[in-house]
Amino acid sequence: MTSDRLLGLGTITIALAYIAGATQIQIGFLSDPVGSRTFPYIVGGVAAICGAYIAFRPDQDPSWPNSRTFLRIGLALIVMYVFTQTLKPFGFLIPAAIASAALSYLISPRPMMAIAAGIGLSLGLFAIFNFGLGLSLSPFGRYFSG
Amino acid sequence: MELLANLSQGFAVALTPSTLLLAIAGCFLGTIIGSLPGLGPSNGVAILIPLAFSLGLDATEALVLMTSVYYGAMYGGRISSILLNIPGDEPALMTTLDGYPMAKQGRAGDALVLSGVASFVGAFLATVGLMLLAPILARVAYLFGPAEYFALYLLAFCTLGGLASKNQAKAALAAAIGLGIAMIGLDNQTGIPRLTFGEIHLMDGVDFLVAIVGLFAVSEIFMFIESHGRNTAIGVKLDKITIPFRDIVKSFPAMLRSTAIGFFAGVLPGAGASLGSFLAYMGEKAVARDKNSFGRGNPRGVAAPEAGNNAAAGGALVPMLTLGVPGSGTTAVLLALLLTLNITPGPLLFAERPEVVWGLIAALLISNVVLLIMNVPMVKLFVRLLSVPPWILLPGIMMVSFGGIYSLSGSGYDLVLMIVFGLFGYLFRKLDVPTVPIILGILLGNNMEDSLRRAMVISDGDWTYLFSSGICIGLWIAAIAGFVAPVFLKNLLQPPKPVED
Numbered sequence: 001m002t003s004d005r006l007l008g009l010g011t012i013t014i015a016l017a018y019i020a021g022a023t024q025i026q027i028g029f030l031s032d033p034v035g036s037r038t039f040p041y042i043v044g045g046v047a048a049i050c051g052a053y054i055a056f057r058p059d060q061d062p063s064w065p066n067s068r069t070f071l072r073i074g075l076a077l078i079v080m081y082v083f084t085q086t087l088k089p090f091g092f093l094i095p096a097a098i099a100s101a102a103l104s105y106l107i108s109p110r111p112m113m114a115i116a117a118g119i120g121l122s123l124g125l126f127a128i129f130n131f132g133l134g135l136s137l138s139p140f141g142r143y144f145s146g
Numbered sequence: 147m148e149l150l151a152n153l154s155q156g157f158a159v160a161l162t163p164s165t166l167l168l169a170i171a172g173c174f175l176g177t178i179i180g181s182l183p184g185l186g187p188s189n190g191v192a193i194l195i196p197l198a199f200s201l202g203l204d205a206t207e208a209l210v211l212m213t214s215v216y217y218g219a220m221y222g223g224r225i226s227s228i229l230l231n232i233p234g235d236e237p238a239l240m241t242t243l244d245g246y247p248m249a250k251q252g253r254a255g256d257a258l259v260l261s262g263v264a265s266f267v268g269a270f271l272a273t274v275g276l277m278l279l280a281p282i283l284a285r286v287a288y289l290f291g292p293a294e295y296f297a298l299y300l301l302a303f304c305t306l307g308g309l310a311s312k313n314q315a316k317a318a319l320a321a322a323i324g325l326g327i328a329m330i331g332l333d334n335q336t337g338i339p340r341l342t343f344g345e346i347h348l349m350d351g352v353d354f355l356v357a358i359v360g361l362f363a364v365s366e367i368f369m370f371i372e373s374h375g376r377n378t379a380i381g382v383k384l385d386k387i388t389i390p391f392r393d394i395v396k397s398f399p400a401m402l403r404s405t406a407i408g409f410f411a412g413v414l415p416g417a418g419a420s421l422g423s424f425l426a427y428m429g430e431k432a433v434a435r436d437k438n439s440f441g442r443g444n445p446r447g448v449a450a451p452e453a454g455n456n457a458a459a460g461g462a463l464v465p466m467l468t469l470g471v472p473g474s475g476t477t478a479v480l481l482a483l484l485l486t487l488n489i490t491p492g493p494l495l496f497a498e499r500p501e502v503v504w505g506l507i508a509a510l511l512i513s514n515v516v517l518l519i520m521n522v523p524m525v526k527l528f529v530r531l532l533s534v535p536p537w538i539l540l541p542g543i544m545m546v547s548f549g550g551i552y553s554l555s556g557s558g559y560d561l562v563l564m565i566v567f568g569l570f571g572y573l574f575r576k577l578d579v580p581t582v583p584i585i586l587g588i589l590l591g592n593n594m595e596d597s598l599r600r601a602m603v604i605s606d607g608d609w610t611y612l613f614s615s616g617i618c619i620g621l622w623i624a625a626i627a628g629f630v631a632p633v634f635l636k637n638l639l640q641p642p643k644p645v646e647d
Contacts, residue, residue: 003576003577004577007577007579011319015322018326018341021341021343022329022340022341025333025338025340025341026338027336027338028333028335028336028337028338031336032335032599032602032603033599033602033603033606033607034598034599034602034603034607036333036335036336036338036340039325039329039595039598039599040326040329040340040341043322043325043326043329044322044326046318046319046321046322047319047322047323047326050315050316050318050319050322051319053315054313054315054316054319057315059312059313059578062576062577062578064576065372069371069372072371073368073371073372073572076367076368076371077565077569080364080544080548080565080568081562081565083548084548084558084561084562084565085558087548087552087558087561088558092549096545096549099541099544099545100541100542100544100545101541103367103540103541103544104537104538104540104541105537106371107370107371107536107537107540107541108535108536108537110537113537114537117537117538117541118541120538121538121541121542121545122545125542125545125546125549129549129553133197133200133201134200134201134202135197135200135549135553136553137549137552137553
């Protein structure tokens with residue numbers, strides 16, 4: 001119940017913001033009968049109606065995981081975000097090893113296995129990407145290779 | 147005769163060593179993807195698209211590789227259904243109903259062989275059906291103007307949403323989210339940026355590959371973290387594999403019936419393989435004299451959904467190639483591949499690039515034979531893959547997803563966007579908001595808007611033009627029926643509960 005009410009309200013808010021954004025679209029001098037704004041209005045309108053329906057007629061709550069699992073999902077998000085931010089400066093190998101190991105640990109908390117998985121995946125995938133598929137990922141990035 | 151000429155042209159393309167090698171590699175990878183729990187055809191194909199792109203393949207080769215992966219994943223999905231009682235992907239859900247009980251009775255090998263043969267029958271005949279039906283439909287597609295296309299896109303959203311979620315409002319919301327995201331970026335007609343909120347990265351719009359990989363693959367990682375420990379079923383041991391000739395012969399009529407049902411379900415825009423396997427199973431149960439044995443390891447209950455879902459996979463290619471409207475989640479991903487390769491599906495594809503279409507069809511016929519060999523005598527190899535532990539598999543999926551997208555765009559912004567899509571994908575899946583209509587919306591949004599605007603230019607703003615032809619009216623009625631019908635058929639469309647341990 002609560003989840004769907006929140007989903008509905010969130011949807012309405014975003015849909016209204018979307019429609020408000022659509023009113024700011026510049027109209028070109030060569031305009032067709034429909035124009036640039038109509039379709040976004042329709043889409044926003046449909047979304048808002050769906051949001052209202054969901055908020056008023058909510059389904060049963062899904063079985064949300066407990067707070068420790070949420071914490072793990074949050075940590076996984078942080079791991080991924082840090083990975084995307086370190087990929088350019090530090091290259092593929094080290095961030096990939098750390099991120100894979102961290103994610104592996106979040107799934108199954110055995111440190112040695114996780115470290116092995118991280119190093120193995122990082123080296124193995126780098127080999128596949130670079131030599132097998134010819135992607136040019138930088139192995140160490142600009143901080144290490146100078 | 148034209149058909150034979152076309153087909154021989156297709157085989158001339160498909161039988162070159164490089165194409166053949168790609169087809170075999172695709173089948174192998176696809177079966178692996180299908181059999182790994184948590185990697186289905188749609189997210190498997192999604193994470194491989196950037197990699198296929200970086201190989202520098204031409205259009206035909208890329209398409210052959212990815213459709214082989216698609217077919218392979220449809221075959222492979224049954225392995226974890228039968229042995230672990232965990233469907234490798236959504237369409238394989240129905241196979242768990244009788245496949246797992248059969249395996250528990252010590253007939254795991256029989257169930258795997260039987261379902262492999264059923265997959266072959268379904269997929270092979272559906273490819274033949276594709277060959278016969280697609281050129282005809284391509285000719286019909288010439289009659290489609292902007293008003294017809296607009297109605298067709300609407301139909302796809304209505305039928306796809308109707309089955310994907312228990313709540314129609316959520317299905318419609320998903321379509322609206324997708325369409326809303328598609329609007330971001332430069333307006334196709336005027337070239338003026340829309341809804342970018344001054345963000346320069348958004349001028350190009352949101353790359354659909356980023357959305358697909360985020361919604362399908364990254365969200366799967368979160369699902370796995372949540373379910374970890376709970377879903378690790380012990381499963382059933384597989385010993386010797388023999389060929390159960392009696393079961394195959396006895397369930398052969400069931401396979402043929404299911405193929406017909408599945409193919410039809412696949413051709414309907416938006417309906418897809420899950421519906422195909424569902425209808426095939428329920429249909430077989432309805433005509434069977436021994437109804438009670440269904441759900442308890444009836445071989446026909448294994449053969450029917452497998453033939454049905456593989457036939458639907460072939461059928462779903464028909465609207466994707468001829469009209470540019472995918473018939474399922476995975477064909478939506480394949481459409482993304484076509485668009486990335488700068489190929490516009492539709493009738494002109496058949497007229498102007500016959501080597502692509504017929505090369506693909508010939509390659510699919512070959513792939514099916516390869517898959518039969520891989521999935522019957524060599525099935526033990528893939529069974530061993532089921533024991534890859536999630537703590538290696540999931541980080542691996544993450545790295546392949548990020549590496550692939552990064553190699554395509556080279557932009558950290560896209561990677562962050564992908565994580566955001568992954569998080570929302572997870573929340574949406576928990577809240578029963580289907581993700582496939584979102585993808586479809588992002589893929590088709592601009593085309594849908596363009597056809598609406600073109601239709602209105604032609605008619606000078608007269609809205610009744612949208613209902614001016616017989617095809618239009620038919621499509622609108624089908625769309626409304628497709629959206630409303632599931633509300634009334636809710637109880638009928640409820641899949642039977644799988645057996646518990």
